[in-house]
Amino acid sequence: MEALIGSQGLTKMTRNELAVAVLVVLPLVGGALAWLAPWRWLRSAVVWLTAGLSAAAGVYAVTLLPFSVTLGSWHEVVAVVCELMLVGLVAYFAWDERGWLIVGLCAVQVGVLIFEWLEGAGQIPVIKDAVFCLDGLAGALVVIINVIGGLILVYATGYMKVHSCHGGGRGAREGRFFLVLTGFLGLMNGLVLANHLGWLSVFWEGTTLCSFLLIRHEGTPEARGNARRALLINVFGGVVMSLAGVVAQRGGAESLEGVLGSRLTVVFVLLCIAALAKSAQFPLQSWLLGAMVAPTPVSALLHSATMVKAGAYLVLRLAPAFEGSAVMDVIALIGGFSFAVAAALAVSQSNAKRVLAYSTISNLGLIVACAGIGTPLAYAAALMIVCFHAASKGLLFLCVGAIEQEIGSRDIEDMGSLLHTMPLTAGVTIAGMLTMLVPPFGMLMSKLMAIEAAIEAPLVVLLVIAGSALTVFFWAKWIGRVQTVSYHARYRLERMPRSMMGVLVVLCAMVLGGGLGSLAIYRQVIEPMALGAFPHAAEKAVAALRAAGQLHSWPILVFPLLAVIAWLVTVWRFNPGYVRLPYLAGENRDETELSYKFTSVKDEPVVAWATSLYFRRTLNEERITPWANLLAWLLVLSLLGVLGGR
Amino acid sequence: MAWSVHELLGRSPWFVHYNCNSCNGCDIELLACLTPLYDVERFGMLHVGNPKHADILVVTGSVNHRNARVLQNVYAQLPTPHVVVGLGVCTSSGGVFAGSYNVLGGVDKVIPVDVFVPGCPPRPEAMMDGFLRAVEILKRKSAGLPSAPAEKEVITVAPPSGPHAEESDAA
Amino acid sequence: MGTVMALFFVVVVAPLVGLVLNGADRVVTARLQGRVGPPLLQPLYDLVKLWRKEPLVVNRVQIGYVYLHLAFMVMTLVLLALGGDMVLALFAHAFSALSLVIGASSVRSPFSRIGAQRKIMQMLAYEPVFILLVVGIYLRTGSFMASAVGRLDAPLIVSLPLVFLAYLVALEIKLEKSPFDVATSHHAHQELVKGVTLEYAGPYLALIEVAHFYETFLLLGIVAAFFVRQIWLGVGVALVVYAGAIVVDNVCARLRTTWMVRCLWTVPVMLAVCNIIWLYVRRTQGG
Numbered sequence A: 001m002e003a004l005i006g007s008q009g010l011t012k013m014t015r016n017e018l019a020v021a022v023l024v025v026l027p028l029v030g031g032a033l034a035w036l037a038p039w040r041w042l043r044s045a046v047v048w049l050t051a052g053l054s055a056a057a058g059v060y061a062v063t064l065l066p067f068s069v070t071l072g073s074w075h076e077v078v079a080v081v082c083e084l085m086l087v088g089l090v091a092y093f094a095w096d097e098r099g100w101l102i103v104g105l106c107a108v109q110v111g112v113l114i115f116e117w118l119e120g121a122g123q124i125p126v127i128k129d130a131v132f133c134l135d136g137l138a139g140a141l142v143v144i145i146n147v148i149g150g151l152i153l154v155y156a157t158g159y160m161k162v163h164s165c166h167g168g169g170r171g172a173r174e175g176r177f178f179l180v181l182t183g184f185l186g187l188m189n190g191l192v193l194a195n196h197l198g199w200l201s202v203f204w205e206g207t208t209l210c211s212f213l214l215i216r217h218e219g220t221p222e223a224r225g226n227a228r229r230a231l232l233i234n235v236f237g238g239v240v241m242s243l244a245g246v247v248a249q250r251g252g253a254e255s256l257e258g259v260l261g262s263r264l265t266v267v268f269v270l271l272c273i274a275a276l277a278k279s280a281q282f283p284l285q286s287w288l289l290g291a292m293v294a295p296t297p298v299s300a301l302l303h304s305a306t307m308v309k310a311g312a313y314l315v316l317r318l319a320p321a322f323e324g325s326a327v328m329d330v331i332a333l334i335g336g337f338s339f340a341v342a343a344a345l346a347v348s349q350s351n352a353k354r355v356l357a358y359s360t361i362s363n364l365g366l367i368v369a370c371a372g373i374g375t376p377l378a379y380a381a382a383l384m385i386v387c388f389h390a391a392s393k394g395l396l397f398l399c400v401g402a403i404e405q406e407i408g409s410r411d412i413e414d415m416g417s418l419l420h421t422m423p424l425t426a427g428v429t430i431a432g433m434l435t436m437l438v439p440p441f442g443m444l445m446s447k448l449m450a451i452e453a454a455i456e457a458p459l460v461v462l463l464v465i466a467g468s469a470l471t472v473f474f475w476a477k478w479i480g481r482v483q484t485v486s487y488h489a490r491y492r493l494e495r496m497p498r499s500m501m502g503v504l505v506v507l508c509a510m511v512l513g514g515g516l517g518s519l520a521i522y523r524q525v526i527e528p529m530a531l532g533a534f535p536h537a538a539e540k541a542v543a544a545l546r547a548a549g550q551l552h553s554w555p556i557l558v559f560p561l562l563a564v565i566a567w568l569v570t571v572w573r574f575n576p577g578y579v580r581l582p583y584l585a586g587e588n589r590d591e592t593e594l595s596y597k598f599t600s601v602k603d604e605p606v607v608a609w610a611t612s613l614y615f616r617r618t619l620n621e622e623r624i625t626p627w628a629n630l631l632a633w634l635l636v637l638s639l640l641g642v643l644g645g646r
Numbered sequence B: 001m002a003w004s005v006h007e008l009l010g011r012s013p014w015f016v017h018y019n020c021n022s023c024n025g026c027d028i029e030l031l032a033c034l035t036p037l038y039d040v041e042r043f044g045m046l047h048v049g050n051p052k053h054a055d056i057l058v059v060t061g062s063v064n065h066r067n068a069r070v071l072q073n074v075y076a077q078l079p080t081p082h083v084v085v086g087l088g089v090c091t092s093s094g095g096v097f098a099g100s101y102n103v104l105g106g107v108d109k110v111i112p113v114d115v116f117v118p119g120c121p122p123r124p125e126a127m128m129d130g131f132l133r134a135v136e137i138l139k140r141k142s143a144g145l146p147s148a149p150a151e152k153e154v155i156t157v158a159p160p161s162g163p164h165a166e167e168s169d170a171a
Numbered sequence C: 001m002g003t004v005m006a007l008f009f010v011v012v013v014a015p016l017v018g019l020v021l022n023g024a025d026r027v028v029t030a031r032l033q034g035r036v037g038p039p040l041l042q043p044l045y046d047l048v049k050l051w052r053k054e055p056l057v058v059n060r061v062q063i064g065y066v067y068l069h070l071a072f073m074v075m076t077l078v079l080l081a082l083g084g085d086m087v088l089a090l091f092a093h094a095f096s097a098l099s100l101v102i103g104a105s106s107v108r109s110p111f112s113r114i115g116a117q118r119k120i121m122q123m124l125a126y127e128p129v130f131i132l133l134v135v136g137i138y139l140r141t142g143s144f145m146a147s148a149v150g151r152l153d154a155p156l157i158v159s160l161p162l163v164f165l166a167y168l169v170a171l172e173i174k175l176e177k178s179p180f181d182v183a184t185s186h187h188a189h190q191e192l193v194k195g196v197t198l199e200y201a202g203p204y205l206a207l208i209e210v211a212h213f214y215e216t217f218l219l220l221g222i223v224a225a226f227f228v229r230q231i232w233l234g235v236g237v238a239l240v241v242y243a244g245a246i247v248v249d250n251v252c253a254r255l256r257t258t259w260m261v262r263c264l265w266t267v268p269v270m271l272a273v274c275n276i277i278w279l280y281v282r283r284t285q286g287g
């Protein structure tokens, strides 16, 4: 054994450890430095540097893939101490916020941890596994976290500058904001790298705390209340996760790999419930909607691109081992239910951030559903959504942030003349939304695969189809509104911090490029990963996986491309003389460029106006949510029931 | 020009109808053109609802201060080549409304008119005849040929006769 | 060679067939109303005329969506003709309608915008039927590839009779026929001035018409596909169905949008669902 580990092996070992350490610690250090920085320019510089370095580290780490890192048994002590410290911090903040229930939950968690510690000291035989490991799935998330997350950090420096100008000088709070936001990247990296349940729990708790602090950032009563709710639900998830740790230890496993290997269904179900809280699935979705009070970069980074993905990631990671069990069927149902109901509720919203929040819940639901279906094709679809959704949705949040700073509203109905007043942002927004729903972009292809994968489960396929249809509806409404342009529009590039504009352009280019190449990405990256996750998949399932990659891809690319080219040519050779007023029965008044007034009784000008459809009466959020929650609770209970009846 | 694109153009004249200030007599007769007895769709004519899809703007009634602007707006939204047809004497002179306090007079005071169809109201046959003339002008316009401006029909009213003649003379 | 022929057929021949069908529609409608009606090739004359007109628009953005509308429509046909994935074709077809919706709502005209919303309502009404159709075909053939339909031993109608009935109702919406022509309508009866197509003039309107020709062919082609193997029977049925749609168009008044959705979701969708459940049950029992 000793002879086998040559010098080559040793350096490889340290390299891997170094990669993990850098990924976790670098953003934390960067955040601390940003906090300490006395001037804004220095803080921005530190954040930029951290973002760049961690993006580079993330990409580098992925080239080392797959690897795992084992540590001596000292790491367990460190993990428990970290966890206890974090729980203490949470309890402190909860006390501060008068969240007695949260304090109670923290106490329970401390109890569970101590119990686990004592029991572990009683020498239950546990299989030792790697503490951290980086496989394909974790690698995909590491890239998303560090590259997209880095871009969002850069955007945030510009955003907060404008934001603080609006809200008055609050330098100290801005420093804390960047401490948490930057440090979050490290915790998130740790979360996806962790294999040991203890460490997973530490990072899980850490991200919860970050999310809480960032939601609370504005300090308004609303922000504090929503932050408290987010903390409550996520701490509940954390407690369930700690319980899972105890059960796993009794089952002789201490890591995700161990749980996978020995098929501990109880642990799996507990982890899934924790995941539902983190991924804001019904019935635990309410915190994500409240989280939208946070500054927009936070929504982009934590509440759409990365942190909420953690839950879906966990389910996805564990799913292959429990393929075909009754538990998985219920999980698929829960995910499909969230997908459809959240999409339906998104239709009824006109607040852009709420639409995005519901759409996020909905897409996470689809990931969970795909994980629950548990065929290679479904797994591949879920991976596609994880990647493409993070990029597109992050971009859309950033756009809404920029729009809100310009027009002072996040209501979709107010976004009527955006192409006129802020052409770049509006163009990027439209592009982002198109990548969410139009072929040949990745999101649509993944929905297609999800439908094809779900076909064997009638109820799930029904939910997935309903959700897909509703998704199309709310995006179409929004696109139509944003690109409503006046005739004779004069386009003038908007003014915004260069960092924001740069990030919007870069991210948009990434989204468009990645989306166009979605089928290639599928064949090159996703398909092998799905095959790797299901080494014993049936021949038919593998054939379905391959078939999805062999779609007739040329018409999907050629026809939309032809249309776009035709459009560009038309616009290029456009004769402004062809522009006419819209038809308003001849009563138009050509007064301003933006209003479409017509002459009414007594020659009074009246603005012509038609809002979009929201079905506020049928899809009433307040009326539907309790019922949906009830149903979802029943599903969760049936998850436990399946467990009991096993 | 026996068979050309312009010839084909004349086979599908879609018209939009704008009621300026009409007494509705002309409008009702215009709708009669669509009925089975007259059936203008034989000539490929369609009655469309908005100027942007139309080739022929059919105006009925005289123009007044209020709707002159509307008529101009509608006219501006017609894509070229297009033709304007005025139905009824109102469109050529203001008809029975001429000289009224708010009436400007014929449609040609506001927009150029290509064909006038006389009558109060004109018979559907007369209207269809006017449409077919309009189609000829449409073809000429499409080919870039000059088209003669519309001549207003000169309507001579026979002197009153019969028992009431003297009364009206006396009045 | 077969592929080239198929492509040629759907790209070049299909719109011509659609054109003649639409011309026939206008003649038959006129005869039903006791009129003589236009010549058979009237849609062609309309197209040529529209192509020669001035391309008036309200803004530049809306133009792109006309192209997308047509492109997605042709793409649907091409995908099906190549025996490609039916779910993808379904999406492409939906996006064709959706492009029109987005294009129409990008002009600030209330007529156009309300037309767009009604189009969305139409989609809500008919899309379930189309989706159930695809699901049904999958359950029958075990594959999402359209080419699998051609390899069936018995025609689809045998196993999907109720879905076929539901499809006939959905067809009436897709062809913009009364009682469901709420978003826009062809020919002389105007709803909402012209709804979604209101702000498109000249060549753009012509392109929308061309897309409609493709769509007519596509929709009737699907009817024929129910009888695949006995293709001439299928073509005959498709023609009969088309004639029936025209008759219904002429004897019905227009419904409100909510009634339309309710009307579709109660009987036709439920019929289709019954059919699907039946297929599922047979599958699970069969193996």
Ligand code: SF4
Binding pocket: B021, B022, B023, B024, B025, B026, B027, B060, B061, B062, B087, B088, B089, B090, B091, B095, B096, B119, B120, B121, B122
């Ligand atoms: S011409 Fe006669 S029928 Fe026609 S609108 Fe004038 S008054 Fe009425």
